Amino acid sequence: MTRVLDRLMEHAETLREMGPENERLGQLSDPTVEVMRNAGVIRLLQPKIYEGQEAHPAEFASTVMRLASLDGASGWVAGVVGVHPWGLALADAQAQEDVWGPDPEVWIASPYAPMGVARPVEGGFIFNGRWQFSSGTDHCRWIFLGALLGDTDGKPVEPRYSLHMLLPRSDYEIVPGSWDVVGLRGTGSKDIIVKDAFVPSHRVLEQPKLLDGTRGRELGLPNPIYRMPYSCVFPLGITAATIGICEGGLAHHLNYQRDRVSVVGTKVKDDPHVLYAISHAAAEIDAARTSLIENASRMFDIVESGRDVTFAERAAGRRRQVSAAWRAVRALDEIFDRSGGNAMRMSNPLQRFWRDAHTGLAHAIHVPGMVNHAAALTQLDLEPPPGPMRSMI
Template sequence: MHPATAYILEHADALRAEAEPSDELGRITDRTAQILRESGGIRLLQAKDLGGFEAHPNDFLDWVLAVGEQHPSAGWVAGVVGIHPWEISIASPRLQKEIYGQDPDVWVASPYAPFGRAVPVEGGYRFSGSWPFSTGTDHCEWVILGGLLADESGRPTTPPTMRHFILPRSQYEIVPDSWNVMGLSGTGSKDVWMTDAFVPDHRVLDGVEVRDNTYSDRWRPGAPLYTMRFGVMFPFAISAGTFSIARGAVAVADRHIQGRVSSQGSVSKTDPFVLDALAKAHADVEAGIAHVRAIIAGFYDTVGSGGDITVKDRLRFRRDQVRATDRAIASVNELYRLMGSSSIQKASPLERYWRDLQVAATHVCNSREPCYLAWGLEHFGGEIPPTAQY
C-alpha cells in the first residue's frame, strides 16, 4: 500500500466528518483539502524531479478509492485534480518550474472543454472565454483550459485547432454561487472566466500532441508513466472517482441493512431481495475496479518494456472502462431502490452517495454510447468518428 493511501485510511473518520460540511459549503472544506494535501496523493502522478512520487497509476486508483469511500465529493476532487500533475509533468520545464518551483503541492484545476477563443499575438495568445465545471477550483492556484485558435474577430479557424491553455490564479475569475447542483455539491465545480488574458507560448499545449505522446516523448522519453497516453489516463481518473463513490455507497447501504426493519416488518439482513441486490452491488463494483486495474497494469507493463498502447488497445480500454462504471452504477441504483423511504432523508448518508453517483454518471468520460460506437466501427474496419476520445 502506498503511504498516501495509508494516510487516508488513518484519517478516515476525520475525512468522513467533512462530507456534509463540504456539501453545505459548496466546495471541499479547508480541513478536507488539508487531509488530501498531507496524504501526498495529489502528487502521485507528478514527476519525481518536480517533487512528486511518479507512482504506478494503480497506486493513484487506490488512493482515490480510499478518499471517495469516506467523502464522495473529495474522491471526485482527488480524481480530477489528481490527474493534472500528469499533464504538467509532460509540459516544458519552464512551465513546470513556474507551477511547482516554489511548492510541489500546488493544485491545478481544469476544464478541457474548448470554450475559449485564442487570438495569436506576439509571444503567445490573447485568450477569452467562460467554462463550467472547474472541479476543486477554490483550492487551486492554476488552471488548464481548453480553447480554439481564432481570428481577430474571435471566430475559430478552419479546421478547428484545439489547445490547452495554462493560467495562474491571477489571470482568471471564479464565479461565486455558480455550482448549484443535485449531487457532488462539495466538489465546488464552479464556473471560471477571463477576457483578453495574455498566455505566453510556453503555457500552451497542443491538444493533439498531448494525446499522441509528442510531449511525453520530448520531455519524458522512456518514462512508463508518461507514455500511458492522455486518452487513457484522464478517463481512468474519472473512473477512479466514480468507483470510489460506488464503493462508498455499497458500504453505507451494507451498514444500513444491518439494523433495518421495513414498515411491513421485514428484516433487511434476511430479506432475499435485499441480499440479492447487495451481493450483486458488491460484486459488480469490485469487478469493475478489478477490470480497470488489470487493464491499466497491462498497459503499464507494455510501455515499460518499450511497447505502445495502440488505437485498438485504447478503444478497447474505453469500451471496458465505461462498461465497468456503468455496471457499478446500475447495481448501486438497484440496491438503493430497496433501501426504503428513510434513504431519501438528507440526514442519511445513503441519500448523499446516491445523488453524488448520479452526477458522476453524467461525466463525458462515463458516457458509454460514443465509446461503444467508436470501438465497433474500428472493430469492423470502419472510420472512427473525429469526436471519439481515446
C-alpha cells in the same frame, strides 16, 4: 501507495465526517483539503524532481477510490485535480518551474473542454472564454483550460485544433454561485471566465500530442506513466472516483440494512431478495473496480514495453472504462431501490452517495455512445471513426 493511502486512512474519520460539511459549503472544507495536502494525494502523478510520487496508474486509481468511498466530493477532486500534475509534467520545463518552483504542493484546476479561443500574438496568445465544471477550483492557484486555436481575428481556425492553456490565478475569474447541483456539491465545480489574458507560448500544450502519447515520447521521459495517452489517464481519475463513491454507498447500505426491519416486520437478514441484491451489487461494484485497474495496468504495460498504444487499443480501453462506471452505478441503484423510505432522509449518508454517483456518471467522459461506436468500428476493421468520435479517445 502505502505511504499516501496510509496517511489518508489515519484521518479516515475526519474525511468521512466532513462529507456533509463539504456539501453544505459547496466546496471542500479546509480540514478536508489539509488532510489531502498532507497525505500527498494530489502529487501521486507528479514528477519526482518536484517532490512527486510518479505513481503507477493503478496506485493512483486505488487511492482515489478509497478516498471517494469516504466522501464522494473529496475523491472526485483527488481524481480530477490529481491528474493535472501528469499534464504539467508534459509541459515546457519553464512552465513547470513557473508552477512548481515556488511551491511543489500547489493544486492546478481545469477543465480541458475547448470552450475558449486562443488568438496568436507575438510570444504567445490572447485568450478568452467561459468554462463550466472547474472541480476543486477554490483551492487551486493555477488552471489548465481547453482552447481552440484562433486566427488573427479571434475566430477558431478550420480544421479545429485544441490546446491546453496554463494560467495563474490572477488571470481568471471564479464565478460565485455557479455550482448549484444535485450531487457532488462539495466539489465546488464552479464556472471560470477569462478575458483577454496573455498566455506565453511555453504555457501552451497541443492536445493532439497528448491524446496518443506523442508528447511524452518527444520529451524522452523515462517513466512510462508520462508516455501513456491522455485518454488512458484523464478518464481514470474520474471513473475511479465514481466507482469509489459506489463502494462507499455499498458500505453505508450494509451498515443501514444490518439491523433494519421492514414495514411488514421482516428482518433484512431473513429477506432472500434483499440479500441477493446486496450480494449481486457487491460483485458488480467489485468487478467494476477490477476492470478499471486492470485496464490502466494494461495500458501502462504496453507503454513500458516500448510499444505505442494503438487507436484500437485506446478505443477498447475507453469502452472498458466507461462500462466500469455504468456497471458500478447501476449496481448502486439496485441496492438503493431496496433501502426503503428512510434512505431518502438527508440525515442518511446513503442518499448523498447515490446522488454523487449519478452526478459522476453524467460527466462527458462517461457518455457511452461515441466511445462504443468508435470501438465497434475499429473492432470490425471498418472505416476509421470520424473526428468527433476520435476526440474522446
